[in-house]
Every structure is written in C-alpha cells, then in structure tokens.
Amino acid sequence: MKIDSIRDMENSAIESEIREQEKQLMEMRMGNAIGTVDNPVEIRYKRRDIARMKTVLRERQIQSGQSK
Numbered sequence: 519m520k521i522d523s524i525r526d527m528e529n530s531a532i533e534s535e536i537r538e539q540e541k542q543l544m545e546m547r548m549g550n551a552i553g554t555v556d557n558p559v560e561i562r563y564k565r566r567d568i569a570r571m572k573t574v575l576r577e578r579q580i581q582s583g584q585s586k
Contacts, residue, residue: 524570
C-alpha cells in the first residue's frame with residue numbers, strides 16, 4: 519500500500535485497515551510456522567504496510583496537538 523493512498527484515507531478507515539492487516543499478519547505468521555505460506559517475504563511487506571499506517575495516524579495526532 520502506498521503512503522499517498524494511506525494519507526487519503528480517514529482515521530477510522532486507517533484504524534480498521536490496521537486491525538485487518540494485523541489479523542492477516544498473524545495468520546501468515548502461523549502459516550509460515552507450519553510451512554503453508556507460499557511467499558514468506560509477504561510477511562515483511564505486511565509489517566511495513568502496518569507501520570506506514572501507524573505512522574500516518576501518529577503524524578495526524580502530533581499535527582492536531584494531541585499527545586500519545
């Protein structure tokens with residue numbers, strides 16, 4: 519997922535996407551442990567997408583003056 523498309527999303531949409539991506543990541547990790555994942559590099563991509571979304575949310579919090 520590209521950063522520009524994440525920035526175009528609303529906060530609530532980003533939060534729900536993070537939950538969905540984290541669920542998929544957990545399933546991929548479990549699948550990797552038992553050897554059913556076709557491409558283990560996808561786990562890295564999923565982690566990075568989640569990090570991008572969390573970064574955008576944090577940028578918005580800082581911009582609005584809210585603390586953690």
